[in-house]
Amino acid sequence: MGAAVAGVLGFLLLAAAGGSAGDEAREAAAVRALLARLLGPGRAAAFSVSVERALAAESGLDTYRLSGGGAGARVRVVGSTGVAAAAGLHRYLRDFCGCHVAWSGSQLRLPEPLPAVPEELTEATPNRYRYYQNVCTHSYSFVWWDWARWEKELDWMALNGINLALAWSGQEAIWQQVYLALGLTQSEIDEYFTGPAFLAWGRMGNLHTWGGPLPPSWHLKQLYLQHRILDRMRSFGMTPVLPAFAGHVPKAITRVFPQVNVTQLGSWGHFNCSYSCSFLLAPEDPLFPIIGSLFLRELTKEFGTDHIYGADTFNEMQPPSSEPSYLASATASVYQAMVTVDPDAVWLLQGWLFQHQPQFWGPAQVSAVLGAVPRGRLLVLDLFAESQPVYIRTASFQGQPFIWCMLHNFGGNHGLFGALEAVNRGPAAARLFPNSTMVGTGMAPEGIGQNEVVYALMAELGWRKDPVADLEAWVTGFAARRYGVSHRNTEAAWRLLLRSVYNCSGEACSGHNRSPLVRRPSLKMTTTVWYNRSDVFEAWRLLLTTTPSLTTSPTFRYDLLDVTRQAAQELVSLYYGEARTAYLNKELVPLLRAAGILVYELLPSLDKVLASDSRFLLGSWLEQARTAAVSEAEAHFYEQNSRYQLTLWGPEGNILDYANKQLAGLVADYYTPRWRLFMEMLVESLVRGVPFQQHQFDQNAFQLEQTFVLSTQRYPSQPHGDTVDLAKKLFLRYYPRLVAGSL
Structure with missing residues (x-):
């Protein structure tokens, strides 16, 4: 390491050097309180948590030590900071107990007795910082949160080793x-x-x-x-x-x-x-x-x-x-x-x-x-490094320290997406870059609450010196922990997702969901994806085969809905493609057929599936906004802010559908009317023998969009229907057609 680089890193490490016994006690108490919230006071008593700055005396880098457990003994977790102790606790729960903590829910079935740590395990992070957030996350995800939701997020951050955040x-x-x-x-x-x-x-x-x-x-x-x-x-x-x-x-x-x-x-x-x-x-x-x-x-x-x-x-x-x-x-x-x-x-x-x-x-x-x-006083976030790293073309930001960040998501869109290979390799490559001034890794999504496998990997990489050697094996383990049981078909499904939606590379990896489903329709929309859609449909089938044994798992039900939602998104692209081809070939009957299935069967079925889970409800989204208010007038104002962000973004559709979400209610009353209008205008164009007028459609569509934004219609904030049953019905209706090649 060059003298200049060492000087930069040395300055930033000063913040980790201090700390009193009072700080150590406070941080240990905070992690013990987190543990009680996570596991309940009874199970939390099986752990001993302490913070000792001396653990990181040599490197100044966050370090944790695990020991004990087994035969009634307490599991001992020691961290150089509270965050390090929380990360060590998470490591034990993940790797020794097969547990899983995520935004969508947690799987925390602890073995009895708690597994022993065979040999004392000490782990130090290779970097000073594990950063979290994007300035935009505060608007796309956090805007309406109360303290109860913030407390859960801060616990998640600590467990994932985050020590620097906005x-x-x-x-x-x-x-x-x-x-x-x-x-x-x-x-x-x-x-x-x-x-x-x-x-x-x-x-x-x-x-x-x-x-x-x-x-x-x-x-x-x-x-x-x-x-x-x-x-x-x-x-x-x-x-x-x-x-x-x-x-x-x-x-x-x-x-x-x-x-x-x-x-x-x-x-x-x-x-x-x-x-x-x-x-x-x-x-x-x-x-x-x-x-x-x-x-x-x-x-x-x-x-x-x-x-x-x-x-x-x-x-x-x-x-x-x-x-x-x-x-x-x-x-x-x-x-x-x-x-x-x-x-x-x-x-x-x-x-x-x-x-x-x-x-x-x-x-x-x-x-x-x-x-x-001054060098060392500017800490740069290389915000989109998994796709378009800047440190390479700026000679490691010309000596200023930087954090290698994964941006991943734009606008908080739903849609299965990730570049896991690039994410896995990126931090180690940046660390080995000539005269690297990399001082940390980061997660900087514009919106959270989606594609949790991507964030699980990125958080783990914050504590690894080298990439994961075998991503297939890693994602297999992820599936087993997420559902609390190893199952051949769920693990096979996740391997298919890994090689398809989570294997993005090149220019396709924008992080935006560009599916026709969530875009204002036109005849020029692309349906091209970087993966084989059949992998998504097969993963969908495999997940459904495991429903008898996994229906009680909240994380499984969430994933089944999410993959069903993705399959429906793929089907929208296919039916849109059929409708467009029929229109361009001036074939009225195939156009009517594709349009009818898309507007009157597929989209309503998708809305019903989404309505079965509170995490996919427009009503839940809007209720967060209304609950933040202190009067009915304020509630209406906040709700309208939220509706605008999801759809038009600005008064004239200035950044239209950038923050698109696939939520029950939004599909039914925003996307579906727009698609219905589009298909009606295509049919009318064909029947009358006149060209389709995109400009006229855009004007008419804007009226629909604005009507939705200004509406005061209330939507359910409680789920309705059974996710598994509804997913099966949708599968049985469309999967045989896919296999037969006759949508």
Whole structure:
């Protein structure tokens, strides 16, 4: 390791070196409380948990030690931090007890007695950090959460060894204080903030105003949540990342300070300047350090600090100048405002800007940003490294430390997807890169709660020096743990999924679900996928053969529904393909047949299957939003925010269907009416002998979409029907046709 690289890593390791006996006791107590929540107090008593900083004295890297168990003896878990102890506990439950902890549910049938650890097992992570979250996750997944849901997530994070994560709730309340102190009026502040479902893009300067304003109660609840989140994170020994000033300001700042030097940036995401085109304060303006330090001072006074701050000045927005001197000045100003308040500040930067606009960010521009912050004080997230790593073309970010991240999911879409081979190989390759400054691994999905196998692998890689040697064997073990029993057919099904939907490579690996099912229909939609659809259908069949023995497993029922949903998604593509071919060949009868099956059989059947599980209900999604409110007016406002995000995203369908979900109710009342209209217009076009008018369809479809968004119809938040029975019915209706090749 070169001297420069060692210096970078040494600085970042300082945070792990300290810690008092009081910290050790607090972190151990936090993990014991987690254990009691996970297993219940009785079973938790079979474990001994302690935290000893000395365990990582040599390396400074999180380490855990497992021993004991068997013949009535307690299992002893020792960690260098609370997070390390929780990760060690998870390792024992996973590898010794065959248990499984996931978003969709857990399988925690412990053997009696608890298995012994044959030889004392000590494991150290190869990197300083295991990072979690994307700025967008706060809007696509966390936005309506209460403390009970946050507590579950924080437990999941600790068990998966996460020790660095964003903690961005409540920041708008602090910004409101700052803007009021600067002389803005409350109405000007209200006009600036976006609604709750769009705050992520307000925080990165992409949007303002859209979906707002924020009610006063929002600020109070988010402040309360942020305090609880930070307290729990710190009790585990995690490092919370707080927000910092990136340079974006409300337009109203020009009223209070008429001489201020601001630049209006270009529009973003097909929005016009009513909601986009943010104002960026010039780095040399004397107001820049005042606002930046004022915000951070108020923020840290309220929440304390762990010295790492996130800010994104040019996320998906082209800077006003490509001159390296300007870019260096803008970057230095953000950093200087941090260290003015906190001399130990480290800036966490999402490296997405370099990946998203490579034509702008040439070598000189990248160097200007990376060189404007002292080496070791800029921690870069290589956000989409499993698909498009930036560290390779920037010489390991020119000596700045970076975290190899898996982004995986865009918009919180449903759809089986993953690039497990690339994920498996990526961290080790980055670690071995010449003069690598890699200091961690990360999971940075825009939305969570899907494709849990991908996240299980990525979390495990945070503690491995080398890739998993045999992914087929690994996924076989994953299936056995997930359902609590080894079963030949479930394991075969997962191996088929591994070689198909989870084996994405190349340009297809965008992470977006581009299925025609969840897109506004047109004659130009692609139905091409990177895998053999027959593998998905065969996995579906294999899972259904195991239902007699696994119907009591919540994780199995979830997976059966998810694979059934995927099979239906594939069928939509096939029937759409038939309808399009029939239309182009001017064959009315085949068009009517394919259209009838798709609109009147397949989509209603899919909606019924989804309705059998609360995790796939539009009603559950909207109820989260309504429950966050303190009045009926607020509940309606929050629900509309949520409906917009799922569908139109903006007032005119600005980022249409980006955050698509396959939820009961959404399929029935949003996707199906759109498909019905499309097929009706195709038939009418053929009957009348006139060309299909896509523009007219888009206008008519927008009316349907807007009607759905503005509707006040309530949807069930409790499941209805039996997943297994409904999946079987759908299978028996369509699988024989697939086998016969006669859809």
